[in-house]
Amino acid sequence: MTKLSAPKGTHDLLPPDIALWQWAEAVMRDSFARANVHEIRTPLFEATELFKRGVGETTDIVNKEMYTFEDGGQRSMTLRPENTASVVRAYNQHGMDRWPKPVKLYYMGPMFRYERPQQGRQRQFHQVGLEVFGVDTAASDAESILLAWQLLQALGLKDLTLKINNMGMPEDRHRFRQGLRDHLKDQLGALCSDCQARYETNPLRMLDCKNPDCQAMYQKEPIHTYIRTDFSSPDAQAHFAEVLALLDAMAVPYTRDPMLVRGLDYYTKTVFEITSDNLGAQSAVCGGGRYNGLVKQLGGGNNDVPATGWAMGMERLLSLLEPPKPQGLDVYVVSDDIPTALQWVTQTRQAGFRADWDPTGRKALGKQLAQADKLGACVALLLGESERNSGQVIVKHLASGEQETLAAGEVLARLGQVLHHTRVCL
RNA sequence: GCGACUGUAGCCUAGUGGUUAAGGCCCCGGCUUGUGGUGCCGGUUAUCGGGGGUUCGAAUCCCCUCAGUCGCCCCA
Numbered sequence A: 001m002t003k004l005s006a007p008k009g010t011h012d013l014l015p016p017d018i019a020l021w022q023w024a025e026a027v028m029r030d031s032f033a034r035a036n037v038h039e040i041r042t043p044l045f046e047a048t049e050l051f052k053r054g055v056g057e058t059t060d061i062v063n064k065e066m067y068t069f070e071d072g073g074q075r076s077m078t079l080r081p082e083n084t085a086s087v088v089r090a091y092n093q094h095g096m097d098r099w100p101k102p103v104k105l106y107y108m109g110p111m112f113r114y115e116r117p118q119q120g121r122q123r124q125f126h127q128v129g130l131e132v133f134g135v136d137t138a139a140s141d142a143e144s145i146l147l148a149w150q151l152l153q154a155l156g157l158k159d160l161t162l163k164i165n166n167m168g169m170p171e172d173r174h175r176f177r178q179g180l181r182d183h184l185k186d187q188l189g190a191l192c193s194d195c196q197a198r199y200e201t202n203p204l205r206m207l208d209c210k211n212p213d214c215q216a217m218y219q220k221e222p223i224h225t226y227i228r229t230d231f232s233s234p235d236a237q238a239h240f241a242e243v244l245a246l247l248d249a250m251a252v253p254y255t256r257d258p259m260l261v262r263g264l265d266y267y268t269k270t271v272f273e274i275t276s277d278n279l280g281a282q283s284a285v286c287g288g289g290r291y292n293g294l295v296k297q298l299g300g301g302n303n304d305v306p307a308t309g310w311a312m313g314m315e316r317l318l319s320l321l322e323p324p325k326p327q328g329l330d331v332y333v334v335s336d337d338i339p340t341a342l343q344w345v346t347q348t349r350q351a352g353f354r355a356d357w358d359p360t361g362r363k364a365l366g367k368q369l370a371q372a373d374k375l376g377a378c379v380a381l382l383l384g385e386s387e388r389n390s391g392q393v394i395v396k397h398l399a400s401g402e403q404e405t406l407a408a409g410e411v412l413a414r415l416g417q418v419l420h421h422t423r424v425c426l
Numbered sequence B: 001g002c003g004a005c006u007g008u009a010g011c012c013u014a015g016u017g018g019u020u021a022a023g024g025c026c027c028c029g030g031c032u033u034g035u036g037g038u039g040c041c042g043g044u045u046a047u048c049g050g051g052g053g054u055u056c057g058a059a060u061c062c063c064c065u066c067a068g069u070c071g072c073c074c075c076a
Helices: A015-034 A048-055 A060-064 A084-093 A138-154 A170-190 A193-201 A203-208 A212-219 A223-228 A234-249 A314-318 A338-350 A365-374 A385-390 A408-425
Strands: A045-047 A067-070 A076-079 A103-112 A124-133 A160-166 A268-276 A284-290 A307-313 A329-335 A355-357 A377-383 A392-397 A403-407
Touching: A015 A103, A015 A124, A015 A138, A015 A314, A045 A048, A045 A084, A048 A060, A048 A076, A048 A084, A084 A103, A084 A124, A084 A307, A124 A138, A124 A314, A138 A160, A138 A234, A138 A268, A138 A284, A138 A307, A160 A234, A170 A193, A170 A203, A170 A212, A170 A223, A193 A203, A203 A212, A212 A223, A234 A268, A284 A314, A307 A314, A329 A338, A329 A365, A329 A408, A338 A355, A338 A377, A338 A408, A365 A377, A377 A385, A377 A408, A385 A392, A392 A408, A403 A408
Parallel strands: A329 A355, A329 A377
Antiparallel strands: A045 A076, A067 A076, A103 A124, A124 A307, A160 A268, A268 A284, A284 A307, A377 A392, A392 A403
């Protein structure tokens, strides 16, 4: 009998971890709210066809990383590997092209990819993302990037690098790919096996190969000059220049990276990535860009709906932050009489305090006080037999050991004074 | 899918061929049946990741497998 454990590449989030998540989620929701971005929640699974068409048949995600299964009606379903395709599907399905432009949506939730786990990569991971529909301006790209950048600042992340590039339109890329193939046709044998495969499937990927021999090859003329020349149309080049100008105006530091090629098929014009040096091999915290054409491709009628957006990896991002101190307990109710204890713990909770008690049946006050201490309570309320008989409560301050005896009716008011004071000390 | 390293109680660790696998933390109880933190005493928790092999004898050596970690590929 093997022990049951969480599936490979998945993770339980235990109470000590949760505080950081809830805090980060709250910061993000607040940032989005102030930018007039609204949440959308789509299903965790969709028709497999959606991801094939949306993410791209040639991508690794679709080819080898999808959790695909057949449902009871012999429909092929897939656990979402990313959320953009689903959001676009929802945009089309609900006629959001009739909503006031731009439509700005954010999402937050688990994604699933069948991959070999390593640092910063799991089979179930969480992304938060932004999608902006209906505007094809550099201004919209700039706002999107700025929101990502500011979100990361608000979370207190440091040592981040924003890399940005212009991928042009699909036809520009097609032309560039052909040119690249022509330049490298005769040196194929000198390249690594990965690059030889990329030559067929995705030539742009060859450019950020880490093999020194391949890099040397790409530095030679005339390949070098060909690579460095912006292959995109004048329109796309003007768009990109404007994005950069707006980032300059907002004092967002960036690095132009001609080697930055995002893997998903749907990107057009602007692409960017935000990385951290403190993450190990999987250093991208946020990735995104413009994806004009996807909405139409996923059935958005005749209208070409331009769009831009990004996604962040929660786990990667949170691993860069310090876990906060656990929240303590205000009150621990100590009594050898269960109805009395239950009544007092309920009453203090209703009054707004974090309160707990001992439901194990232990009568000894010493044992119960030991619990109060372990849980880090500020104050213990002692309700023994003599207090019950006299209608009094002993309020014991755990840190100092001092205690005071009060009439039952005065206790809540006294807790209000005392705990206001202690909470500040926490 | 490929490669490297690592698997001993809930957690950390000792033990590298020889009787019932040792210690610390945590948890529970006692010293203290109305007062916590420190101390002392006691207790629960391990088919040594799993399977097979070598051996009189395996946590220890060999093979397979599973899991974890990191890396490649790719991505958040």
